[in-house]
Amino acid sequence: MVIGVLGGGQLGQMLALAGIPLGIEFRFLDPSADSVAGRVGELIVGAYDDPVCLARLAHGAHAVTFEFENVPAGAIEWLARRVPTFPPQAALAAAQDRVAEKALFAELGIAIPRLAGVSTPDELRAGVERVGVPCVVKTRRMGYDGKGQAVVRDISEVEEVWTRLGGGGSGGGDGGGGLIVEEFVAFGREVSIIGVRGRDGACAFYPLTQNVHRGGILRQSIAPAPDSAGLQATAEAYCRAVMERLGYVGVLAIEFFEKGGVLWANEMAPRVHNSGHWTIEGSICSQFENHVRAVAGLPLGETQMAGGPGVGGGSVAGMVNLIGTPLDLIGVLGEAGSHLHWYGKEPRAGRKVGHVTRCAGSRAELCEWMGRWEGRLAEP
Amino acid sequence: MVIGVLGGGQLGQMLALAGIPLGIEFRFLDPSADSVAGRVGELIVGAYDDPVCLARLAHGAHAVTFEFENVPAGAIEWLARRVPTFPPQAALAAAQDRVAEKALFAELGIAIPRLAGVSTPDELRAGVERVGVPCVVKTRRMGYDGKGQAVVRDISEVEEVWTRLGGGGSGGGDGGGGLIVEEFVAFGREVSIIGVRGRDGACAFYPLTQNVHRGGILRQSIAPAPDSAGLQATAEAYCRAVMERLGYVGVLAIEFFEKGGVLWANEMAPRVHNSGHWTIEGSICSQFENHVRAVAGLPLGETQMAGGPGVGGGSVAGMVNLIGTPLDLIGVLGEAGSHLHWYGKEPRAGRKVGHVTRCAGSRAELCEWMGRWEGRLAEP
Numbered sequence: 001m002v003i004g005v006l007g008g009g010q011l012g013q014m015l016a017l018a019g020i021p022l023g024i025e026f027r028f029l030d031p032s033a034d035s036v037a038g039r040v041g042e043l044i045v046g047a048y049d050d051p052v053c054l055a056r057l058a059h060g061a062h063a064v065t066f067e068f069e070n071v072p073a074g075a076i077e078w079l080a081r082r083v084p085t086f087p088p089q090a091a092l093a094a095a096q097d098r099v100a101e102k103a104l105f106a107e108l109g110i111a112i113p114r115l116a117g118v119s120t121p122d123e124l125r126a127g128v129e130r131v132g133v134p135c136v137v138k139t140r141r142m143g144y145d146g147k148g149q150a151v152v153r154d155i156s157e158v159e160e161v162w163t164r165l166g167g168g169g170s171g172g173g174d175g176g177g178g179l180i181v182e183e184f185v186a187f188g189r190e191v192s193i194i195g196v197r198g199r200d201g202a203c204a205f206y207p208l209t210q211n212v213h214r215g216g217i218l219r220q221s222i223a224p225a226p227d228s229a230g231l232q233a234t235a236e237a238y239c240r241a242v243m244e245r246l247g248y249v250g251v252l253a254i255e256f257f258e259k260g261g262v263l264w265a266n267e268m269a270p271r272v273h274n275s276g277h278w279t280i281e282g283s284i285c286s287q288f289e290n291h292v293r294a295v296a297g298l299p300l301g302e303t304q305m306a307g308g309p310g311v312g313g314g315s316v317a318g319m320v321n322l323i324g325t326p327l328d329l330i331g332v333l334g335e336a337g338s339h340l341h342w343y344g345k346e347p348r349a350g351r352k353v354g355h356v357t358r359c360a361g362s363r364a365e366l367c368e369w370m371g372r373w374e375g376r377l378a379e380p
Numbered sequence: 381m382v383i384g385v386l387g388g389g390q391l392g393q394m395l396a397l398a399g400i401p402l403g404i405e406f407r408f409l410d411p412s413a414d415s416v417a418g419r420v421g422e423l424i425v426g427a428y429d430d431p432v433c434l435a436r437l438a439h440g441a442h443a444v445t446f447e448f449e450n451v452p453a454g455a456i457e458w459l460a461r462r463v464p465t466f467p468p469q470a471a472l473a474a475a476q477d478r479v480a481e482k483a484l485f486a487e488l489g490i491a492i493p494r495l496a497g498v499s500t501p502d503e504l505r506a507g508v509e510r511v512g513v514p515c516v517v518k519t520r521r522m523g524y525d526g527k528g529q530a531v532v533r534d535i536s537e538v539e540e541v542w543t544r545l546g547g548g549g550s551g552g553g554d555g556g557g558g559l560i561v562e563e564f565v566a567f568g569r570e571v572s573i574i575g576v577r578g579r580d581g582a583c584a585f586y587p588l589t590q591n592v593h594r595g596g597i598l599r600q601s602i603a604p605a606p607d608s609a610g611l612q613a614t615a616e617a618y619c620r621a622v623m624e625r626l627g628y629v630g631v632l633a634i635e636f637f638e639k640g641g642v643l644w645a646n647e648m649a650p651r652v653h654n655s656g657h658w659t660i661e662g663s664i665c666s667q668f669e670n671h672v673r674a675v676a677g678l679p680l681g682e683t684q685m686a687g688g689p690g691v692g693g694g695s696v697a698g699m700v701n702l703i704g705t706p707l708d709l710i711g712v713l714g715e716a717g718s719h720l721h722w723y724g725k726e727p728r729a730g731r732k733v734g735h736v737t738r739c740a741g742s743r744a745e746l747c748e749w750m751g752r753w754e755g756r757l758a759e760p
Contacts (some may be wrong), residue, residue, distance in 0.1 A: 001709075022420060023707055023734075025494035039400060040420055111502060284717060299714040306686065306739070327403055329381075334679040337664060342403035342697075357684070 002027055003296060004057040004083070006075065007067035008035025008043055010352070011272050014280070015067065016040035018288035024296065029057045034274055036344040048075045058083045063295045065250060069095045069270055070142055085293040086199075086249035090338050093272040094246065098180045098267070099138050105265040110243045113183035119160045127181035128152055134184040137161050140167040141177060151184065158313060185264055187257030187370035191225045193235035196245040196251045196290040199297040204290065206237045206303045208282060209275045211255070216275045217350065220370060221319045223282060224305070226363070234263055242268065251276070253292040274321065274352070281339050281357050283315025284377060306359065318366045320373040322354040331356040331376075337369065382407055383676060384437040384463070386417025386455065387447035387737040388423055390723035391652050393446065394660070396420035398668035404676065409437045416724040428455045435632045438463045443675045445630060449650055450522055451751055466579075466629035466675040474626065478520050478560045478647070485645040488621045492645050493563035501542045507561035508532055514564040517541050519548040519557060529562065529596060550687045565644055567637030571605045574656040576631045576670040577623040579677040584664060584670065585616045586683045589655045591635070595686070597635070597730065598654045599748060603662060604655040606743065614643055618657040619726035622648065631656070631671040654732070656700065661719050661737050662697025686739065698746045711756075712736060718748065 005012045008030030016026040017040060018021055026041030033045045049072045058064060064085045068077070069092060078087040094101050099117040106112050118125030131353045133155060139148035148168075150161045151322055161258065168177030191214060194206045210225035211218055227232070239254055253273030256263040276287035284299020285293075293300055299356035305315060326347050332340050335356075342354040354375065360366040381404045386561045387684020388410030396406040397420060406421030413425045426433035438444060443464045446456070449472060456472055459465045474481050479497040488493050496507030497520065508515055513535060519528035528548075530541045548557030570593060574586045588607035591598055605611070617632055633653030636643040656667035665673075673680055685695060706727050712720050715736075722734040736749045738755065740746040 011399075017400065019722045020393075022709065022713070022717075022725075023720075023724050025419060025724075039405060168734070181671065293713060298709055301713065302717060329402065329678055333673060333681065336682060338401075339401075343402045344400075344403050344405075 001023070001059055003292065004029070004064040004079075005037070005067055006030075006057070006064070006071050007036035007232060008032065008047055009067060009291055010036060010341075010345070010354075012037035013343065014047065014277075014288045015042055015065075015272065015292055016019060017281075018286055019296075020290040022248045022289070022292065022296075022298075024062075024292060027057060029053050035234045039344065040315070045338050048072050054078055054215055061345075063111050063216060063297070064373075065271075065291070065295045067271055072182035075364050080294070084199075084295070084297075087252070087270040088247055088249065091158055091248055095270045096141055097163070098138055098143070099178075101243075101268060102180070102182075102243065104245070105238075105321070108238070108239070108245060109273060110238045110265045111195055111238065111262055113182065116181045116351060118181060119167070119177060121159065121167075124162050124181065125155065126156055128155055128181075128193070131181045131183050135166060136182045138180050139165055139177060140180050141168070147216070150294040152181075154284055177186070185257045185259060187259045187264070188260050190266070191228065191231065191253060191263070191318050192221075192275040193239045193259055194251060194253045194254045194287055195236065195239035196287070196294050196300055196303070197241060197248045198294045198300050199245075199249050202300055203240055203243060204300045204303045206231075206276060206279055206287065207305060208232050209236050209278070215350070217321070219321055219323070219354070221275045221278055221365065221373075222363075222370070223278050223317050229365065230261065231263060236303065238265065250288050252292045274355075275319075276342065277355050278317040278319040278357050279303075280341070282359050290372065294315045315361055317357060317359045318370050319355055319357045320370060320377065321352055322356065322377070324349045324351050325377060327354070335372070338373075348376075381405070381442045381676060382440055384409070384441040384444040384459075385417070385421075385447055385671065386410075386444070386451050388412065388417035389447060390416060390449035390458075390721075390725070390734075392417035393420055393719070393723065394657075394668045395445075395652065395672055398660075398666055398674040399676075401678075402669070402672065404442075404672060405672060407437060407441065410431050412704070419615060419724065423524050428452050430456065433459055435462075443677070445477070445651075445671070445675045446472075453741040455512065464579075464677075467632070467650040468627055468629065469634070471626045471628055474523055475648055475650045478518055478523070479558075482560070482562075484622065484625070485618075487689070488618070488625060490618045490621070490645045491642055494559045494564050495563065497558060498561060499547070499558045501539065501547075504542050504559060504561065505538045507559075508535055508538055511561045511563050515563055516562045517545060517562050518562065519545055520560050524754070525585045532561075536612040537673070547673075564724050565637045565639060567639045567644070569605075570635060570639050570646070571608065571611065571615070571638055571643070572601075572633055572635045572653065572655040573619045574631060574653055574659070574667055575616065575619035575623060575679055576667070576674050576683070577628045577672055578674045578680050579629050581624075582680055583620055583623060584683045585612075585619060586656060586659055586667065586679045587685060588612050588615050591655050591659070596731070597703060597732070599701055600754075601655045601658055602746065602750070603697050608635050610641065611638065611643060614736070618643070618645065625653075630674045654735075655699075657721065657735050660682075660721070662739050675688055695741055696743055696746050697737060697739045698750050699735055699737045700750060700757065701732055702736065702757070704729045704731050705733060705757060707734070715749075715752070733749075 008028035166181040207224035208228040209223040279286040388408035548559040587604035588608040589603040659666040
């Protein structure tokens, strides 16, 4: 069985590392000839919208999926007409436009911040006035890792922000750019739910994960999120509602702000997600294997902690991202209990080059380990 | 960092799947163009003793290792002169000749069955008389998975056995063939110890594993071996003694017969071993990652059960080999808690094509699971 993947980065590589033991072979399409996923499968180097490359990707493939959400909609439409392609186009369309995404959340009864979609400087000013300051202005499209965002604390900053974000034009792509003005949610913490839905409609959800971002980039995750017993069911219901509405197949991640016990949807990612990397060691079947199982039409694997009741396994897991960090194999592997996942990319400031995971029997033990990593990675 | 591997089978593939997340790239040399390890690294197709191929394997490699013990000694000597090559030649020499292997065990005070090395029909008859019947006659070299063995229950069978085993000539290779006559140990069970030694001399050992063979092929393993508390230290001491005597680097497996609380050494394998496949999910750092760490000169990883004290994780693990079984992805993945490792080889009678692992919180739970697998794989 062959699975084609649009994108050849670390997520694609981890999908293959999880799928190869199932006897599945992987084929990647990426414009970059040094895409790291090329180490674990065939790499087709070319544009995502080049029909010749897409045809090579789809040829004889059992299914096609993608590892990033900014895939040209046309490419997915082209593929979907020829080979089972998951997640579905509808999910990409929603995830690619922050306004459509929030509208979907609202429609499904999921709490969202006040917002306004704007396309001109005047609309931006009006939107900021309506939403109120402080507020967050983001490009509607193509934003990731905190890029294409600005916080507006005073109405006088509107022109400068419009210019800096290029009116969202940078977003380009299908449907043009534009900006979205969002209420600034003074949240207590960020959590994410990672769900998976099979071709047969079966759903499974991982324990809610607590995430820490800095500079818009995920720095660390802990699962299960502390004191999340009361939130798990709500997050699962939200995730299930989105997946069922979209006829979803594969792994879906939804990030929430938690404020006073209420989950506010921030954004979703129609793919395996950085906040689920801990599942490789921390859960019985990782998000990567489950995404592969789902798109391939196979039974889903168990999403409990490897330490779930009657299973044994770490009862808590933590993940720390390595961002622009040079590889120090001896230092990392000398850190007892750390599992290294190095992506094989050149370290550059702000670039995710790997992550480390630790499973532990207690939160105390895990926090101590994460503290050591925070210290090790502290930036001047 | 690049590691070269002689042999491109499933063991090589699992070494790469464990090493790629450490940022290490793999290169394999194998005479077969459809070697499965080619999916996870560069595959050089050629003879193990072809200097051109060996040069390509060694070029720029940080270290070279092998995934099977019947490597031509000349190839290892050639490589060792040019690149760090582990395990060392001395270990191969001992593992390739059952007489030398048993002599090493005896010399280190490790219990072994009575035996006799023989090279002619008359010597075989004399050897069988000296050792006594029933006894086991094996080729001195090139035996694996029960091939090249025969049980002699009556002295009258000697000629037939000599002919069937071709006087061990089939062994061919360096030093010619010959046979070994071994006392038949009416053992209670088979257990194996898997140890790893780093370039710095640091050693680590996995919990003793209980193995079941049928037709000379490993069928299933359970770790930790039941009631092995009193045997673990002895097995570790034996394994450490062998590794230190040989200046060993990498993973070493020693199989024992247990009879009345005594461990009788049966054979050793200077490589990752089938009875250690459970370590992928069952231990904190698998035998594959630890072999890679050792040969690469990196710190060793933790060998405790993933469920070791204060670590969390399954407290027991089981492994069942898939031998000549056609792939039934939906059936296997539908079996809750099973981890599949499919090697990507064509199923043939008696051929190891994959294995399944399960971690459990209790032996009862594990035995139930293994029982289901025994039933599923029962042969007519």
